[in-house]
Amino acid sequence: MGIVRYTKEHEWIRVEDGVGVVGITKYAQEQLGDIVYVELPEVGAGMTKGAEAAVVESVKAASEIYAPVGGEVTEVNQNLADNPGTVNTDAMGEGWFFKMRIADTDEVDRLMDGVAYQEYVESLS
């Protein structure tokens, strides 16, 4: 299924055939609580690593989602418009946010792997 990498802002990116699928981690959705709305980027939008790409909202909070790597948005998860709760139930799967054409695969390599992210989350509590 391709490699998965993580950011300190709790985004994940899974690389499949040179395309990155981006979402937020299980830990992030737990912190936010019930997700009520996801604002997605426009298909075709170009963004650099760390740019604001999406916004995820619970009842009492809104959080920016940053592009884990640079690239161009190729597809967004339209299902989230009607079913934002999918982010809560399946953050790492059906709850993905958008797909992007990765500009520089080196940027992916510099992100945390699963073990490193797990350690990072544990260090937060």
Add this chain to the structure above:
Amino acid sequence: MRYLPLTDGDRREMLAAIGVGSVDDLFVDVPREARRDGPVDLPEHLGEMEVERAFAAMAARNLSTADVPSFLGAGAYGHHVPAAVDHLIQRGEFLTSYTPYQPEVSQGTLAYLFEFQTQVALITGMEVANASLYDGATACAEAVTMAARITKRKKVVLSGGLHPHYREVTETMTRFLGIEMAAAGPDWRGGEDLASGVDDGTACVVVQNPAFFGHLTDFAPLAEACHAAGALLVVVVTEVVSLGAVRPPGEMGADIVAVEGQSLGNALNFGGPTVGVLAARQKHLRQMPGRLVGETTDVDGRRGFVLTLSTREQHIRREKATSNICTNAGLCALAFTIHLTLLGEVGFARLAALNHAGAVRLADRLAGIDGIDVVNDTFFNEFTIRLPKPAVAVVDALADRKILGGVPVARLIPGRAELEHLLLVAVTEASTEAHIDALTEALREVL
């Protein structure tokens, strides 16, 4: 000090419980040089009777629209407010409650705001409405910034039929946001061409119906032109009673409607407080400013109401909020909604019909006076007349005869010779035949 329940004994006991000798010890964090040892230079407290006398004296130096024939409009209208409205809004549970952040103890406020939103959506012909803004003019400014966010464009076209205060407020409030404003000149004859000014950089066109000068326009063709260019049409309504008789903005293709709701339930109050409100298409909901009330259920499955979509607002989103608004016009919205509930479908239509019929009668009477031209072909309850003399002088002469004869256009748009003789005249259901007789009679004298 009738508002202060602590006794000197209470204060001593409380200071002892706190463990300080005097209340001054509680102000120790204030820099020494800024602490005042005695009272500031203002009069000492007064009893209720003394305060009443002072206010009665100030009130007596005014000429109230309640006491004399008044034909004043231009964005504020003297309608009759049913007695039940003022009684109900003074219920302590409405008057003295805060913004309904705790829904379990605020279902009253939340329910009436939900009904208010529904009524506003119905009368404007729009899909959603918010729970109020400060007034019509600031609602207009909010509509413009909302349109700029939705379209991600910066150019705005303002109609020359827009109330001059609304134009000025919109210009001021967007002055530091990089919005490029193109304001058309005063369109006192109607029929201006706005569509030709719309291009692919236009965020919105702002029009008013009925216009500041009173005329009515079908904005459907302009809406089409806006939409073809990817721009929005914002329609301003300063006389909400007109919506009981006139085709609503929603049916003309408006994307955002900014309303001044003072005419329903609210006194003139020398111009404030009143109640602004925005109505819009559902698809633009996320870009709306201000509070929204939504329906939901409680843990026992019973219907209830909550503030919702709060992530648009400043208390959560801070600098990324859709607006900085917090306190809005809750109680004025309550007065609006109670009045409209009292009127109902039949009453609202009849109220509008009465206003229109009265204005038609007055226009016909004035048209018969030598030297007066009724400028408008169409109008609702307010129209423009051209006088043979400057309108300001005529209005002053009428005021000397205890008649508030209308609003000179030059009061709001000074320094333009072609507008100097124009007078706005409004009629409401509160204008009697005797008032109309008095005005026509007095005008014959002073002209």
Add this chain to the structure above:
Amino acid sequence: MADVDATLTGNRGLALEEAVIFEQDSPGLSGVDLPQPVPGNDRLGGLGRSGAIGLPGLSEPQVVRHYLRLSRMNYGIDSGLYPLGSCTMKYNPRLNERLARLPGLGGLHPLQPISTVQGALELMDACAHWLKVLTGLPGITMAPAAGAHGELVGLMTIRAALEARGDARKRVLVPESAHGTNPASAHACGYAVESIAANVRGRVDVGALKAKLDADVAAIMLTNPNTCGLFENDIIEIADAVHDAGAFFYCDGANFNAIVGRVRPGDLGIDCMHLNLHKTFSTPHGGGGPGSGPVVLSAPLVPYAPLPMVERRGDGFALVEHAGDSSAHPLGRVKGFHGQFGMMVRALAYMMSLGSDGLRQVAEDAVLNANYLLARLKDTLSLPFEGPCMHEVLFDDSFLKDTGVTTLDFAKAMIDEGFHPMTMYFPLVVHGALLMEPTETESKATLDQFIETVKGLAERARAGDARHFKDAPRLTPRRRLDETAAARNPVLVWRPPPPQAAE
């Protein structure tokens, strides 16, 4: 729970259920008798409305009962203690309501000839005078419609003054503990917002502030007393540093109740401050407005204040409505007409009723009441910052650690005890904040009952009875509401139910 008190109607004694007006429609009814219009020509130019609007028809008694029943589902200051921190929920005198309704005040049209409204302009001028003396600042605009509007107008005045000297600048500094309106207002004025950290004493970290002050900073926005209920004791040093950097000092006046009549913001180096007439000056909150937010101004800002302005001319008053009528460089108009006149009437009546002596007592009693809560609750709740506090006291949620009870649960249990909850989760600088502002209009007996209730609940939480809190409130017209469902599928207007299939 739900069935214990089940009734046939859903009513529970004096607690009456009430349907929305659209479900009480008797088509054709109206609660207002209006004469039939005399038939005549129509001048609508073919733009008349066609088709029904969809408004329900009700008679007057049905309408009165509807809103009376709704009112009884609300808690107000008139009902009991409403200790919402930062909101100053004090008693709203009824005299003020009566005066605002005098026909010679409430019945004035904003565009009457100036000669016919001399009493109204005198009233505005008097209200302005009281506010200027109380704050020790030379200028004021009465135009803003509420506190947040005042913030924005104040910042715009600052920006206009800066631009006039060719130096618009780019950033506004806002402490972490600020009200959300502060950064939102700065943004609406075209400024970037930069946050300043708090120190361990709950005040602005002066070092951090100075490090951020440079020639790009237009203003600092500080609330004082701050939202932790503490007086910024370095305020004069802060003001000096701000002025040395060529910036202006904006103060959020939401908490003026703590110092009214005792401390003048002008003496602290403040340039610009809004006053919430609906907080310190007792005009009703009305379920969320209307407010009024006059802004007092230091001398360098006065020429840039917005329109309109009341001016004394000879033995009368003039209203400056246009830039050309003034020697100054006004900002322009920020609201329709002349500001929230009806609120100025109420605020002036309040100030005249209390006078300079009474207003000073207001601040003292407000601060005394808050410190009394602090003293009597500090061993029960957890206090993040040492006192004395000013007019409000801040606790955090560490006293609830390991109880399974959250600040929200605790607040909901307060509701069942007959109190409006305190402000929760604000300010953001402490975890699980509980911010209590009793105001000066509460008696010692009320405070004592509140204190005993808080203590009793805290004990119950620590005793492990989390269920009691999770289920709260139990005794309100509605229990906890599903805010997630409301936000996921917004239903913002009433719609008729779909027609039922015939049985």
